[in-house]
Amino acid sequence: MKHLLAIIDSIGCALVLLWRSAKHLGTLPRQFPRFIEQCYLIGYTSLPIVTILLFFIGCVLALQSGYSMENFGAKQFIGTLVGLTMARELGPVMVAILVAGRVGSAITAELASMKVYQEIDALVTMNIPPERILVLPRLAAILVMMPVLTIIADLCGWFGGALVSQFTHSISVDSEAYFTALKAYMKPHDITDGLIKAEVFGFVIVLVCCHIGLSTRGGPREIGASVTKAVVTSLILILVLDYFVTKALLLAT
Amino acid sequence: MTNPFTASPFVGKTFGVTVEHLTKRYGKTTVLADVSLEVRPGEIFCIMGPSGSGKSVLLKHVAGLELPTSGSVRIGHFDAADPATRNQVHLALVFQAGALFNSLSVYDNLALYPREHREADEAGIRDRVMHALQILSLEKAALKFPAELSGGMKKRVAIARALVMEPQLLLYDEPTSELDPVMSATLTEIIATLREQTAVTSIVVTHDSTLALNIADRIAVLMDGRIRATGPTADFKHHSDPVIANFLNPVIDLQNPRFKQLEQSHE
Ligand SMILES: Nc1ncnc2c1ncn2[C@@H]1O[C@H](COP(=O)(O)OP(=O)(O)OP(=O)(O)O)[C@@H](O)[C@H]1O
Ligand SMILES: [Mg+2]
Numbered sequence: 001m002k003h004l005l006a007i008i009d010s011i012g013c014a015l016v017l018l019w020r021s022a023k024h025l026g027t028l029p030r031q032f033p034r035f036i037e038q039c040y041l042i043g044y045t046s047l048p049i050v051t052i053l054l055f056f057i058g059c060v061l062a063l064q065s066g067y068s069m070e071n072f073g074a075k076q077f078i079g080t081l082v083g084l085t086m087a088r089e090l091g092p093v094m095v096a097i098l099v100a101g102r103v104g105s106a107i108t109a110e111l112a113s114m115k116v117y118q119e120i121d122a123l124v125t126m127n128i129p130p131e132r133i134l135v136l137p138r139l140a141a142i143l144v145m146m147p148v149l150t151i152i153a154d155l156c157g158w159f160g161g162a163l164v165s166q167f168t169h170s171i172s173v174d175s176e177a178y179f180t181a182l183k184a185y186m187k188p189h190d191i192t193d194g195l196i197k198a199e200v201f202g203f204v205i206v207l208v209c210c211h212i213g214l215s216t217r218g219g220p221r222e223i224g225a226s227v228t229k230a231v232v233t234s235l236i237l238i239l240v241l242d243y244f245v246t247k248a249l250l251l252a253t
Numbered sequence: 254m255t256n257p258f259t260a261s262p263f264v265g266k267t268f269g270v271t272v273e274h275l276t277k278r279y280g281k282t283t284v285l286a287d288v289s290l291e292v293r294p295g296e297i298f299c300i301m302g303p304s305g306s307g308k309s310v311l312l313k314h315v316a317g318l319e320l321p322t323s324g325s326v327r328i329g330h331f332d333a334a335d336p337a338t339r340n341q342v343h344l345a346l347v348f349q350a351g352a353l354f355n356s357l358s359v360y361d362n363l364a365l366y367p368r369e370h371r372e373a374d375e376a377g378i379r380d381r382v383m384h385a386l387q388i389l390s391l392e393k394a395a396l397k398f399p400a401e402l403s404g405g406m407k408k409r410v411a412i413a414r415a416l417v418m419e420p421q422l423l424l425y426d427e428p429t430s431e432l433d434p435v436m437s438a439t440l441t442e443i444i445a446t447l448r449e450q451t452a453v454t455s456i457v458v459t460h461d462s463t464l465a466l467n468i469a470d471r472i473a474v475l476m477d478g479r480i481r482a483t484g485p486t487a488d489f490k491h492h493s494d495p496v497i498a499n500f501l502n503p504v505i506d507l508q509n510p511r512f513k514q515l516e517q518s519h520e
Contacts, residue, residue, distance in 0.1 A: 110356075113355075114354075114355075117350070117352065117355070118348055118350060118352035119352055119353075119354050119355070121313075121316075121318050121348070121352060122346075122348060122352040122353075122354070124317075124318060124339075125316050125317075125318065125339075125345065125346045126345075126365070126366050126369075126418065127339040127340065127343075127370070128365070128366070128369045128370075133369070
């Protein structure tokens with residue numbers, strides 16, 4: 001019961017933070033340099049790990065499904081399976097998990113240390129709302145970068161799958177057949193559903209991590225505690241939301 | 254050189270500060286107990302008192318960073334605890350630990366406020382920032398980051414940052430605690446000059462009795478979260494209360510029996 005109340009409380013606080021940030025939406029054009037900086041930190045620096053990880057996930061997916069589809073003689077559909085799984089599920093979810101670990105933790109650590117070392121108080125006395133210069137540019141940046149990262153992730157996964165399908169003896173589906181199968185059953189909304197999921201996850205990660213960072217109290221020890229809390233909360237929210245967003249998107253089509 | 258500290262639309266209006274029956278508790282510990290103060294518009298008011306007596310906490314209430322457990326703090330007729338007050342009153346707080354923005358250079362630390370509030374174009378901001386840095390002999394540090402500064406330099410940057418804001422109410426938390434004697438004297442002059450030029454109200458929390466006795470209009474002494482004495486500076490030169498007289502002019506007794514006992518207990 002206590003935990004439940006705490007969770008409801010922090011969801012409420014995160015929504016309040018969102019509302020306060022949204023009020024400063026008009027200042028976003030002026031904050032263009034900050035927005036670009038955040039895009040760089042969120043997007044560009046996450047690129048290497050996203051490409052490598054998703055490439056291998058594509059490889060493994062092809063390997064495993066090749067093995068199990070052999071039994072039905074359905075090897076030629078391996079492209080369809082990898083393509084849809086990547087676009088609808090693994091692309092957005094894996095990117096979100098990576099972003100929570102890399103970006104979310106960094107956001108919380110930075111904001112928590114600003115709070116602990118009174119930088120946030122200094123901003124408040126200067127009548128510069130922290131939501132405006134700290135939260136808003138990050139929210140805007142994640143909304144731009146999540147789809148980009150997800151599309152790159154999808155492509156890497158498909159490519160990894162194609163390579164494995166072609167060069168693994170037991171599968172031996174050449175890449176032309178693989179991509180024909182991939183395209184045959186892929187509808188545009190499969191891609192956009194994945195992107196919508198990625199947007200939702202990214203937005204929630206940044207909001208939660210900013211909120212936990214800004215509500216840190218105490219000394220340097222609490223910074224570490226906040227980072228842990230932010231990453232764990234983000235991961236739980238990603239996986240729980242994943243189910244509900246998927247359900248909603250399937251109902252909508 | 255012309256004085257760039259006249260551009261702010263806020264300059265000219267001054268505010269007094271009224272603290273009424275302010276009590277602050279953290280959990281069970283009472284940090285401030287029924288503190289009442291009246292700071293008049295345009296004056297320099299010094300708050301003195303031993304370490305841990307609640308001076309910083311009191312200042313944070315004036316800045317609206319802490320909410321009173323009971324009682325109230327008003328700036329002019331605005332409630333200090335109300336966030337909307339910051340749109341009416343232009344205040345600056347020099348934090349005891351500096352509170353510089355670690356991810357920004359010294360220059361950007363100072364320029365942040367005028368930039369965010371669009372008070373001048375980039376050239377105007379540059380003039381204001383460089384002028385403030387010059388006053389505190391910090392020109393050479395302009396492009397450094399806070400992590401590359403000494404304690405006293407950080408303090409000076411914090412003061413410069415407050416000057417750039419051209420506030421109507423300036424709150425200093427131990428501004429001279431990390432400065433050398435010459436710099437302390439300069440700062441004392443700055444505080445006095447600012448008052449003459451811009452009619453700013455200054456509240457200075459300090460242990461520095463030279464500073465307080467030289468420039469304060471009035472002084473309050475806070476002990477254990479209560480006001481022990483308050484009045485015009487002249488009263489404090491030879492105060493009748495022995496505790497306060499000793500606090501302002503501590504006698505160094507090399508034969509202090511307290512430490513004699515300590516030595517014996519170690520034997
Ligand atoms: N956030 C807080 N939570 C709990 N106690 C606090 C908090 N802030 C301050 N205190 C307590 O309030 C008392 C007064 O603290 P304060 O920082 O105001 O002292 P001070 O008079 O400024 O001392 P110094 O001259 O050393 O700076 C101290 O006993 C401190 O432990
Ligand atoms: Mg203090």
